Amino acid sequence: MLFSRGSLLVLLHLFVVINCRKNPKINIVTGYDAIESAKTLTSHAKIKDLFAKAVEPESKEELKTVSYSKDKEGYKGDSFLTSESSGHCSILNGGTRESYSMQKEARTAMKAYEDLTKADDYSANNRYMVPQEKCRSATNPYKCDPSETWRSIDGTCNNLYNPWWGAAPQPYQRFAKPAYDDGLNAPRCKGVDGSHLPNPRKIAMYVHSPYQTKSDWSHLFVWFGQFVLHDVGKTASIVNSYGDQKWCKCGEKWSSDPDCFNIPIPYEDYWNKDQKCFAFTRSSPAVRYDDCYLGPREQLNLVTSWVDLSQVYGNDLKTSRKLRTYEKGLLKVSYNKYSRREHLPKRENVADCMGLKTLSKCYQAGDGRHEDNGYLNSLHTIFVREHNRVARQLYYWNPTWDDETTFQEARRVVIAEYQNIVYAEFLPLLVGQDVARQFDLLPSYQGYFMGYDWKINPNTQNEFTFAGRYGHTLCKNWQLRADKDYETYSNKTIDYYIFNPKLPEYGGGIDSLVRAALADFAYYPTSQVNDKLNNWLAEDVFYKETGNKRFSLPALNIQRGRDHGVAAYVVYRDLCGLGRAYSFEDLKNIPRDVVSQLRKVYKSVEDIDLWTGLTSEYPLEGAAVGATGACILAKGFRDWKYGDRWWFENGQDPAIAFTPPQLDEIKSTSLARLICDNVDTDYVQNLALLWPDEKYNPWMDCKKIAGINFAAWQEVKYNKPY
Numbered sequence: 001m002l003f004s005r006g007s008l009l010v011l012l013h014l015f016v017v018i019n020c021r022k023n024p025k026i027n028i029v030t031g032y033d034a035i036e037s038a039k040t041l042t043s044h045a046k047i048k049d050l051f052a053k054a055v056e057p058e059s060k061e062e063l064k065t066v067s068y069s070k071d072k073e074g075y076k077g078d079s080f081l082t083s084e085s086s087g088h089c090s091i092l093n094g095g096t097r098e099s100y101s102m103q104k105e106a107r108t109a110m111k112a113y114e115d116l117t118k119a120d121d122y123s124a125n126n127r128y129m130v131p132q133e134k135c136r137s138a139t140n141p142y143k144c145d146p147s148e149t150w151r152s153i154d155g156t157c158n159n160l161y162n163p164w165w166g167a168a169p170q171p172y173q174r175f176a177k178p179a180y181d182d183g184l185n186a187p188r189c190k191g192v193d194g195s196h197l198p199n200p201r202k203i204a205m206y207v208h209s210p211y212q213t214k215s216d217w218s219h220l221f222v223w224f225g226q227f228v229l230h231d232v233g234k235t236a237s238i239v240n241s242y243g244d245q246k247w248c249k250c251g252e253k254w255s256s257d258p259d260c261f262n263i264p265i266p267y268e269d270y271w272n273k274d275q276k277c278f279a280f281t282r283s284s285p286a287v288r289y290d291d292c293y294l295g296p297r298e299q300l301n302l303v304t305s306w307v308d309l310s311q312v313y314g315n316d317l318k319t320s321r322k323l324r325t326y327e328k329g330l331l332k333v334s335y336n337k338y339s340r341r342e343h344l345p346k347r348e349n350v351a352d353c354m355g356l357k358t359l360s361k362c363y364q365a366g367d368g369r370h371e372d373n374g375y376l377n378s379l380h381t382i383f384v385r386e387h388n389r390v391a392r393q394l395y396y397w398n399p400t401w402d403d404e405t406t407f408q409e410a411r412r413v414v415i416a417e418y419q420n421i422v423y424a425e426f427l428p429l430l431v432g433q434d435v436a437r438q439f440d441l442l443p444s445y446q447g448y449f450m451g452y453d454w455k456i457n458p459n460t461q462n463e464f465t466f467a468g469r470y471g472h473t474l475c476k477n478w479q480l481r482a483d484k485d486y487e488t489y490s491n492k493t494i495d496y497y498i499f500n501p502k503l504p505e506y507g508g509g510i511d512s513l514v515r516a517a518l519a520d521f522a523y524y525p526t527s528q529v530n531d532k533l534n535n536w537l538a539e540d541v542f543y544k545e546t547g548n549k550r551f552s553l554p555a556l557n558i559q560r561g562r563d564h565g566v567a568a569y570v571v572y573r574d575l576c577g578l579g580r581a582y583s584f585e586d587l588k589n590i591p592r593d594v595v596s597q598l599r600k601v602y603k604s605v606e607d608i609d610l611w612t613g614l615t616s617e618y619p620l621e622g623a624a625v626g627a628t629g630a631c632i633l634a635k636g637f638r639d640w641k642y643g644d645r646w647w648f649e650n651g652q653d654p655a656i657a658f659t660p661p662q663l664d665e666i667k668s669t670s671l672a673r674l675i676c677d678n679v680d681t682d683y684v685q686n687l688a689l690l691w692p693d694e695k696y697n698p699w700m701d702c703k704k705i706a707g708i709n710f711a712a713w714q715e716v717k718y719n720k721p722y
């Protein structure tokens with residue numbers, strides 16, 4: 001018997017119901033930007049003048065860069081840097097030439113706005129416009145073809161009325177009003193009583209100290225989450241005109257640099273007695289040119305907001321071109337001795353290889369962060385293998401198709417499979433079945449989705465990128481490889497598996513990493529972050545650039561929230577319908593022992609940082625996050641379903657819809673099938689994101705797991721669903 005999607009979802013439901021208590025009802029938040037956008041925009045006679053006068057404030061120090069991209073050849077190209085070429089870890093997301101020019105514009109606009117706030121007739125109740133010629137929506141360069149079946153690479157033209165919505169790069173949106181200390185630009189450093197907020201590293205030590213318990217999820221749930229989160233958000237750093245990351249260091253001259261926001265080492269931190277600070281570069285500023293609004297500092301998303309596998313296919317045409325063979329629709333690959341299967345292609349330019357000195361272990365993907373860890377790299381590899389598998393199948397059924405048609409149709413099918421897996425398998429485990437239903441995230445068993453709404457702006461919410469860091473708490477300190485019988489080996493701490501480019505070519509290759517992630521469990525969600533990520537992050541990796549021997553991931557998350565002017569946790573708790581907390585006693589949705597740790601560091605409940613508050617909450621039943629985290633995450637994923645014209649189930653437009661038989665085939669797929677098709681294994685648990693369980697989640701022979709029959713695509717070039 002073949003196991004279909006129907007039986008898969010019944011099993012998932014059974015599993016969740018067994019673990020289920022009643023969850024609180026949460027709000028679908030409208031979002032600060034949507035409310036603000038409804039207000040009338042006012043122009044001010046002074047603005048044009050201020051813009052003309054405002055000059056980008058000079059940084060005191062010339063940008064010190066580790067010039068990965070400073071290959072002489074590289075400088076010649078007009079847009080040499082692409083969104084994938086800088087940043088193999090979010091500490092150095094870097095940016096692009098385009099993000100640099102947006103950064104420059106933002107500095108000018110912020111300076112103009114600051115001056116405007118000093119004008120006599122300025123009113124905080126008004127929203128002021130940037131000059132027309134600086135406004136993207138007023139100078140819309142896009143010409144969209146409404147009948148285009150294939151999704152654009154950079155996310156443009158998905159929304160025909162606002163073609164740049166969801167595209168890369170774009171400023172983030174917000175759930176809540178920014179909470180900068182000066183209302184405009186200065187990081188949130190002051191608590192409600194005006195005193196300094198607690199040191200982020202101190203919070204990391206008290207509230208996020210390692211404490212590990214087993215969960216029901218496989219460790220693949222953690223890595224798949226990271227893979228999905230990288231699809232929708234990548235925050236630009238402050239960069240120079242070549243898109244190279246600005247590096248801050250400890251010391252007087254850097255602490256007075258407005259681009260740096262270093263974290264001092266607190267007295268009680270015995271791990272870090274040998275360093276003065278964690279060097280911290282602020283994220284690039286951006287302004288919301290989208291609706292010509294002149295206001296507080298925003299941050300910039302370098303990747304498309306859509307759930308569109310941009311981490312595999314690239315976020316810009318230049319990257320996409322580097323990845324394609326231009327033959328029979330295939331993506332470029334490389335091979336090694338550990339598997340007869342395909343691997344990510346090697347980069348062609350050593351200058352793109354980050355800190356690596358050699359091309360031999362330097363891989364190219366749609367998003368440079370695949371190098372963060374071996375498991376993430378494996379997921380990138382699986383999707384490249386799947387693309388080529390699908391392309392070969394489609395070409396088999398349609399030998400007259402040219403390269404472009406085969407590539408785009410294969411891409412369309414793989415994105416559809418991925419959207420189906422994310423929404424049917426991943427999200428119910430992330431936010432829980434209740435919230436997934438409330439937000440209408442689950443794909444239907446059969447048929448089209450008719451709810452596409454062009455009025456939805458899908459730009460990723462700034463706060464989403466913090467809720468998305470839930471995964472830092474689930475990640476195990478010890479990681480493994482596994483052989484074809486799922487016998488695990490190579491038990492090493494996580495630091496061995498991160499920033500280690502030799503992993504795909506060593507000790508069993510990527511297939512051994514995927515099998516281990518399936519066979520191992522993730523931590524149960526608590527506020528803890530494992531020892532290696534909390535106390536030893538990136539040991540010696542960025543010493544040359546920052547002078548730092550190590551970092552602390554929770555401290556970086558907290559400081560990043562303050563850098564972005566993200567409001568305090570209680571604000572979101574309230575927006576999401578849990579009620580405002582006025583005292584620590586009101587935090588009934590946080591375990592007592594965690595509340596007592598929070599009390600030790602924060603003076604007021606209203607000071608708690610967003611990421612700390614979110615990860616402190618009890619998870620909802622059957623979910624990996626608490627109510628406030630689920631509220632923020634589910635809203636994002638709802639927008640990416642309802643606001644995506646190319647959503648795989650969208651049946652509103654016959655020109656871009658799959659045919660009913662094709663849609664049925666896509667809905668029959670599962671992550672287990674994807675693994676069977678693309679990893680060296682003969683069997684896998686039915687629900688790959690849950691730990692194997694004899695009764696509820698048994699190991700399945702790959703031959704018994706349903707997959708796509710590509711005959712449904714035969715000779716179908718332009719689909720006619722009705």
Ligand code: HEM
Nearest residue numbers: 090091222225226229233234235373465468469471556560
């Ligand atoms: C080996 C494990 C991991 C490492 C070493 C790691 C490291 C990092 C670092 C250094 C940052 C940037 C911190 C800053 O703001 O300066 C970051 C951001 C982030 N991480 Fe992780 N992470 C890991 C796993 C995960 C997982 C499992 C998830 C989700 C399930 C995740 C989601 C995110 C998200 C959403 C961001 C924000 C991205 C952005 O705004 O650009 N990470 N991570």
